[in-house]
Amino acid sequence: MTKPLVSLTVICYNAENFIEEAIEGALSQTYSPLEIIFSDDNSPDRTFEIIQEKLKNYQGPHKIVLNQNPKNLGIGSHISKVWFNIAKGDWIIVSAGDDISLPDRVEKLMEFANEDVGLIHHNCFFINEKSEEISDRNKTDYSKCIEVFEKNDIEETIRTGMFVKGATMCINKKVLDTFGTFNADVVQEDKILAYRAQYLGKIIHLDDCLMKYRMHSKSSSYQHDATQFKWYVKIKQDQANKFIAVHKQILTDNKILKLSNTLLKELEFRKRGFEMDLFLYSDHQFKLNYLLDKRFFRKLIARLFINQRLMLKRKRQNQR
16 A cells, blocks of 8 residues: 655754754654655754755655745744645644654654544653753643543634644644645644644544654843843733734634634634733833833733633533
8 A cells, every 4th residue: 555645844943053953853764755844934043054064965765855935934924835835745744943853753653644634743752952851841741632632622622722732743734725824923833733633534642752842941030120021021912912813813714614603702702802912011001001000900800800701601611
């Protein structure tokens, strides 16, 4: 029986310190037929130069495809270009420029690939910037994720915001072809692919650790209140923008999904809350409210109250 062509896509940006290990992991794959796509999103560092140098004399069994975007596209547009315009495989496997695929990764994933499966994902080892295993970080507990996906309820997946780690996914190309490209502002493609995959097939989880997933340290020492303030505002802005982008993508995909009015109203209500966050946490407006206007605290309490009501509502729905 002919084995399907697989595309292992290594999505890169500013990965010059780690890309050599990512390349070695990709080239070590035991599965065939395999095309490996290294795509750099116009990194300002030497990421793409290193890729070219490392692969210029490659004569192994896999097909190698190199791509460098002429300008930075951002996550949504970059992966759309790679997965829809470049990749030729029946299955798309995701990897980042700082992660390391183990040699049997593709082989083991393909053992579970069939037409009834929309997406396969797996566990991973966690490593630091020095490629050392993080001893106090165990494998991810996917029990809640598996519980939600086994219900095979797309609306429950969307409502809970359930997702799988993007760097561990293997996607049936028919999932991508059915829905089309991502919106340009999408940065949480893992949430979108979760419900898209459920629409067309099962989601399978493998507890095997098939890659080394790099965790980058972030400094926890902030010396000035101004630094803390700017960091806090950025987090709130990022959270709001990510949800709003996912919400817009869900509405686009609803042409196919045909979601219930109840869920759409709930999502719209939550979107308005995040739009309020964007207003409150915009640089100037937030400072004005936080430092000068006591009404900010009333708005904050109201926001917390709304969140509490949503949590209670979801709890009641889950108990039915």
